[in-house]
Amino acid sequence: MDQRPTRQIPDDELAEIADQAQVWISKDGYVKTLRAGLVRAAHITGQGRSPFPLESPNGTRVELARMSRLWNRLGIVQEKGSA
Numbered sequence: 001m002d003q004r005p006t007r008q009i010p011d012d013e014l015a016e017i018a019d020q021a022q023v024w025i026s027k028d029g030y031v032k033t034l035r036a037g038l039v040r041a042a043h044i045t046g047q048g049r050s051p052f053p054l055e056s057p058n059g060t061r062v063e064l065a066r067m068s069r070l071w072n073r074l075g076i077v078q079e080k081g082s083a
Contacts, residue, residue: 006059006060006061007056007058007059007060007061008060009060011066011069011070011073014034014060014062014066014070015070015073015074017034018033018034018035018038018070018074019033019034019035020033020034021033022034022056022057023056023057024036024037024054024055024056024062025054025055025056025057026041026051026052026053026054026055027052028040028041028044028051028052031054034054034056034062034070035074035076037054037062038054038062038067038070038071038074038076039076041054041064041067042067042071042076042077042078042079043078043079045064045078046078046079046080050064051064051067054067
């Protein structure tokens with residue numbers, strides 16, 4: 001597998017492009033927007049699991065700590081799973 005350099009984009013810019021059509025990939029599958037990937041990651045976290053990082057084809061990577069900041073910024077709520 002190709003080892004591409006990771007591209008760093010500020011949280012402000014990621015929030016701006018969250019709804020733009022762009023494929024984001026993780027080991028959980030792929031989504032068509034960053035917001036969709038963040039919603040899925042929030043759901044996974046709400047179930048007590050840790051989501052895999054999201055990565056765009058251009059090498060932008062979004063890890064869990066950054067996801068958390070973007071959830072707050074975009075108003076994405078983590079739903080807690082029932083015990």
